[in-house]
Amino acid sequence: MSPHSVLRNARRLVVKVGSSSLTGPDGGLDPARLTALVEALAGRQLGGAQIVLVSSGAIAAGIHPLGLTTRPRDLATQQAAASVGQGALLAAYTRAFDAHDITVGQVLLTADDVTRRTHYANARRTLERLLDLGVLPVVNENDTVATSEIRFGDNDRLAALVAHLIDADALVLLSDVDALYDGPPSRPGARRIPIVRGPHDLVGVEIGGSGSKVGTGGMTTKIEAARIATAAGVVTTVTAADLVVQVLAGEDVGTVFLPIGVRGRSRRLWLEHATTARGRLVVDEGAVTALVVRKKSLLPAGIIAVEGSFHDGDPVDVCGPDGTPVARGLVNYSSTELPALLGRSTKELARDLGPEYEREVIHRDDLVVL
Numbered sequence: 001m002s003p004h005s006v007l008r009n010a011r012r013l014v015v016k017v018g019s020s021s022l023t024g025p026d027g028g029l030d031p032a033r034l035t036a037l038v039e040a041l042a043g044r045q046l047g048g049a050q051i052v053l054v055s056s057g058a059i060a061a062g063i064h065p066l067g068l069t070t071r072p073r074d075l076a077t078q079q080a081a082a083s084v085g086q087g088a089l090l091a092a093y094t095r096a097f098d099a100h101d102i103t104v105g106q107v108l109l110t111a112d113d114v115t116r117r118t119h120y121a122n123a124r125r126t127l128e129r130l131l132d133l134g135v136l137p138v139v140n141e142n143d144t145v146a147t148s149e150i151r152f153g154d155n156d157r158l159a160a161l162v163a164h165l166i167d168a169d170a171l172v173l174l175s176d177v178d179a180l181y182d183g184p185p186s187r188p189g190a191r192r193i194p195i196v197r198g199p200h201d202l203v204g205v206e207i208g209g210s211g212s213k214v215g216t217g218g219m220t221t222k223i224e225a226a227r228i229a230t231a232a233g234v235v236t237t238v239t240a241a242d243l244v245v246q247v248l249a250g251e252d253v254g255t256v257f258l259p260i261g262v263r264g265r266s267r268r269l270w271l272e273h274a275t276t277a278r279g280r281l282v283v284d285e286g287a288v289t290a291l292v293v294r295k296k297s298l299l300p301a302g303i304i305a306v307e308g309s310f311h312d313g314d315p316v317d318v319c320g321p322d323g324t325p326v327a328r329g330l331v332n333y334s335s336t337e338l339p340a341l342l343g344r345s346t347k348e349l350a351r352d353l354g355p356e357y358e359r360e361v362i363h364r365d366d367l368v369v370l
């Protein structure tokens with residue numbers, strides 16, 4: 001059985017479509033391309049599969065209504081364009097899916113949010129409920145409110161994390177290029193790579209940025225997304241939106257990345273891939289062993305230095321004495337509160353400052369070893 005045929009039998013799929021596959025030559029939303037995609041997805045959903053669509057294109061869809069001629073470069077105008085464009089995008093999806101009697105639901109995620117325990121469980125519950133109800137969720141990053149520090153800015157990785165969140169059977173990344181090539185696809189003689197079995201198959205492959213005016217990450221973010229998804233046990237295919245019918249039918253198109261990890265549910269994957277550290281905690285060797293080998297929580301006693309400015313609940317990197325990051329976690333103290341606690345035992349802190357100071361600096365459930 002060809003690895004591509006896995007797609008034919010997948011019951012739960014995350015399909016991500018890039019801006020370059022939804023827009024016309026002028027960069028604005030092209031309704032005909034959107035309708036063609038919807039027709040293919042509707043056919044599969046009506047055949048009994050559950051689909052989550054991660055759709056880019058909000059910023060692109062805001063270009064025309066705002067009288068702009070190109071994708072804005074500054075964050076504030078991108079966010080304004082996303083605010084206008086996301087409404088237009090969802091209206092277009094609602095209409096197009098409605099023609100097939102499929103109801104869509106909008107899910108706007110801020111990746112950094114989802115990492116927090118309660119939000120993670122909530123996002124998963126909502127997506128599961130939507131799927132149970134036969135709704136097709138249309139996911140995008142909540143571009144309008146995400147600040148530059150917490151902005152994900154890349155829906156390929158977001159789609160990989162959503163695939164993991166809902167335990168999908170497959171992730172399909174649709175772009176303007178039909179597959180991963182061994183070099184820039186415009187270069188004469190560039191060859192399609194049909195199957196990637198592991199990182200060794202990518203040795204020597206030239207992976208570049210976006211070739212379009214509206215896309216963001218190019219092949220780099222797709223490879224990164226495939227790495228995240230396949231490590232979580234989800235088979236991933238990269239192909240062109242024009243080939244969506246063929247790819248869903250399990251035909252030998254695009255590039256299939258075979259799973260290399262085991263499936264499982266863990267918020268830690270989001271912590272590792274969806275957050276940006278706001279600071280660093282330098283710890284001693286004993287603390288490194290406690291975190292990495294013994295899978296313990298981080299206590300104040302092992303911390304040598306605090307760097308950066310952060311609030312409690314923010315993601316921070318934990319670094320060994322030589323400064324190498326060994327773990328990332330959500331910290332329970334702010335950067336102003338923490339320095340006074342360093343090197344002290346939790347018992348002593350609780351006695352001197354009150355019982356709330358007995359808490360860990362990072363609880364092991366909120367910690368991922370890198």
Ligand SMILES: Nc1ncnc2c1ncn2[C@@H]1O[C@H](COP(=O)(O)OP(=O)(O)O)[C@@H](O)[C@H]1O
Nearest residue numbers: 018019020175181208210211215216217218219
């Ligand atoms: N080795 C490669 N194989 C295929 N495409 C590549 C490669 N390196 C760079 N690319 C570029 O990546 C682009 C797809 O990414 P992008 O423009 O961000 O699309 P999207 O909007 O779909 O996310 C392709 O159009 C291509 O120009």
Ligand SMILES: N[C@@H](CCC(=O)OP(=O)(O)O)C(=O)O
Nearest residue numbers: 019056057058059154155216
């Ligand atoms: N959230 C942004 C898209 C970000 C993004 O990853 O874009 P793309 O590279 O076109 O998939 C938007 O809707 O415009």
